[in-house]
Amino acid sequence: MSRPVRNSPQQTLQLALELYQKGEFSKAEKLARGLLPGNRSNPSFLQFVAALCSAQSKFKDAVALCQQAVKLAPQSSEAHYNLGAALLGLERHAEALSSLQTSNALQSGQPDTLNNMGLALFYLDRLSEAEAALRQAVARTPHAQAHHNLGLVHQKRERYQEAIASFETALKLGHPDPAVVLHDVGHSLLALDREADAVKYLEASLRHRPRHAETLMRLADAYRILGRIDDTARCCEAGLAVEPSNMVMGALLLHVRRQGADWHDLDKLSRKVIRAVPDGTVSPFSALYMVDDPALQQTCAGRYSSKVAATHVVAPLPRRAPVRRNKIRVGYLSPDFNQHAVSRLTAGLFEQHDRSRFEILAFSYGRDDQSSLGRRVAKAFDRFLDVSDQPPMKLAESIHAHEVDIVVDLAGFTLRSRSAALARRPAPIQVNYLGYPGTMGSSWIDYIIVDRFVVPEGHEQYLTEKPVYMPDCFQVSDSNRQSAPIVRPTRTQCGLPEQAFVLCCFNNTYKLNPPLFDSWMRILKAAPHSVLWLVADTEEAKGRLRREAQGRGVDPDRILFTARVSHAEYLARMSLADLFLDTWPYNAGTTASDALRSNLPVLTCAGRSFVARMAGSLLQALGMPELITASANDYESLAVKLATDPAACGPIRSKLAERLPSAQLFDTARFCRHIETAYETMMQIWVGGEQPRHIDVQTTHQT
Structure with a gap:
């Protein structure tokens, strides 16, 4: 009986290479490791085995092999590059950057090296340097991954239009993982409030990877804003099937089920969401309707605010010196300066403000719905600033640049909130009012407008802000609000x-x-x-x-x-x-x-x-x-x-x-005088160098 012919080392290596090219990495690695004893001094071979390990996400093994290769060939740009790539896989970003920089010093301008350098710098939050490296990479060759990574840098810097352009280029160049890029386009479109466009990209991404929880979450968000209640619920249910503990999706599912009057398993889902409150993942708005518990609502808002600050804030803006000007500059911040409940209540207030003592600015990040109410509200301000294209951090810079004394957030943690802008402290005095009926739990909000009924004695302990007690009611009303037609319909x-x-x-x-x-x-x-x-x-x-x-x-x-x-x-x-x-x-x-x-x-x-x-x-x-x-x-x-x-x-x-x-x-002028008294008191406290404290506005008969 003849014995089977054993392949030579060269034949085995050739077979391993063929398996590698077919994507059969485990089989290729097994063959290659059989050749290791005779190739431990061969840096190229070590890097080949390392590549097989990296292809299977066995980055620890890949790093060990690449480190051996670097010792054998310290002047090899390729060896340092492969070590850097493997270290990126282990999320050891600082070490990866060092290896990649060495590779670039030995052979400068290689697009793959520059791309991975940019990625390491991105993860180290050195965004300007990351952008520079990635721009060099895409300038040298059409590089799909580098364009995608450049888009990620733009996205993190809240430059969403530029991010979309980079992502689209990556797709055109045939990025090897289109699902990821399509998801990132959808993410940026959502940030620009272009929900209908975002849906197209997110749905396309899901066709590539239908069980991707983050994509399902973003698609659910887009559906919710578009009013597609049942689609939102289906998305959340699919996402929870993948990640049962994801209570961001759980809270959203709870909301849309309630909006659709779908009460099955409502108590069970509510309990799950409540248990997740300490994690900071549950939107405080959910807590408002789940339970009548001001302590839980405060905890939910506080934990969520901390997470918002950690996610968005780059650095606090420079503090202004306490100086009183001839007029107090008040900036109202809202997405709802249109045909919305907030504007139906506040339009008269904006008109009634005493212009001899106050300058009134609007920072509007909502849509212009071309309504008569929207036009009336816009006309009521001394300056109406459309900041709809400004993400939170840029918005903070705009508020700061306009030297606003008091910024009043009329949205809080409601739909389309950009309250994260206030985490950078763009104004010396920051107020929560009307749109979000509860504490925001935020260290960056100084005051909340209330009255003695909504916050009775002893309940101020559930407010992170200092309460400003209005003498009549916390809610403003518009004396000139549109009335019902003279001829009303019959029953x-x-x-x-x-x-x-x-x-x-x-x-x-x-x-x-x-x-x-x-x-x-x-x-x-x-x-x-x-x-x-x-x-x-x-x-x-x-x-x-x-x-x-x-x-x-x-x-x-x-x-x-x-x-x-x-x-x-x-x-x-x-x-x-x-x-x-x-x-x-x-x-x-x-x-x-x-x-x-x-x-x-x-x-x-x-x-x-x-x-x-x-x-x-x-x-x-x-x-x-x-x-x-x-x-x-x-x-x-x-x-x-x-x-x-x-x-x-x-x-x-x-x-x-x-x-x-x-x-x-319903006396707008009366309410206006009262809130102006509150604003003046806030200014006195700030100019006097005091910390915010509770304010009790006394009744005035001035109209």
Whole structure:
């Protein structure tokens, strides 16, 4: 019997090379290692085995082999390059940079070396040097990876347009991992608020790697902003299947399920999200509607703020010396200077500011919706600055460059927030107001505008900011707000029964929850001639709410819905209802103001946190505390009484009608004088060299 012919070392090496070229790295390595005993003094061979190890992410083995090669050939640029590349794989970036710099010194201008140098410098946060190295690489040859890495540098420096251009070039040059590049384009487009474009790239990325959690998360974000609720939920569910502990996705799933009235497993998911609060990954906005717990909300905001600061802040901006000028320069920061609830409340305030004492600037990073309200708001400012193309760090520089004395964040941790800009301390005094009804938990926010109802005695401990107590109500209102048309629609035209007692709630669907809905259904059962009139954004949400009613023994036909209509039509429709049922623990804010202005009584249940006491604050300021309850039982009992006893409801509505014409709650000039007093006090404290402290604004009769 003849023996099998054994390959020569040269033949074995050739076979290993062929396997390497086919991508069969493990087989190639096994063959190559068999040749190691005779090649330990061969630096080229050692580097070949190291390349096989690196191809399998066995970077520790690759580094050991490359270090041997460098000892044998210290003047080999290639050996130092391969060592640097392997060290990059181990994330030993400083050592990698040293090896790559040696390689470049021995043979300068090699594109691969410059690319990896740029990558090491990027990870070391030496961004200017990284950009210089990568620009050299792409200047020497069309290098897809270098263009991609240059895009990453631009992205980290928040130069998103330039980042997109680099990523697109990388794709055109045939980057070997298009999924990564497509994802990064989508990321940059999201940062530019171009969600529809981002969706195209993120969906394309997922076609290459459908189980990539980060891409699923970004796509879910884009869907959410575009209002694609069910798509958002599906994305989050897919992402959680990959990373079950990812509570960034968990919190987003919780929000969109609530927005879509999908309450299955709601308690289980809420508990998971709450357990993740200490990690700093849960958006503080989620905590506002999950539980009525001001301590948990403060913890959530604080941990999240710390993470935001660590992620975004490059360096604090230089502090200005405390100097009083002739006019206090106030900058309002918001994405909502358009047809939005915040502008419907604040437009009159911006107009009413005393220009002999104040200069008023807007830093607008929202979309121009061409609305009459948007035009009115823009006209109200001394300077209206469109900063929509400025990411947080650039925005901070703009605020600082305009020497703003007091910056007022009207968005906080809401959708499209750029509160991270304030982490760089662009203004000496920084204020949280209106848009985010709770503490931001941030060391960089000095004050929060409140009143004695939303933050009762003893609850200031749950604020990281110093409270500024307004004498009437924390919420400003616009005296010149658009009124409902003189001719209002009939109930029949709006699909309402003419003779029923109409209970309504036009709050966003995410504010609804099973215990609240249980309460509403008990009210409907006890008031058989009543109906419940709601707003929901999708047919799926409407169907779910009707099924929830039916499951609680209530005829689903008693659950009625209004469409999203213009603001004037919305106000007109609201006046057709008999009683507004507030949500808890997340109360109505602007919607409660709208209802009261429409002579529609608002019944609320006040809780413990700021957000759970907003409607109560409005009612207290209006002199109608009888509509504020303190428990679900009291809330239900009063609702049933008002819905079944005309003698109880009629006087309430008459009292509201009597109070509206002279209500201090809706006196914009009065509120303006009060908040200007607060701003002047903040300035006195700063100019005097004091630390921020609580401010109690006294009532003034000046108008």
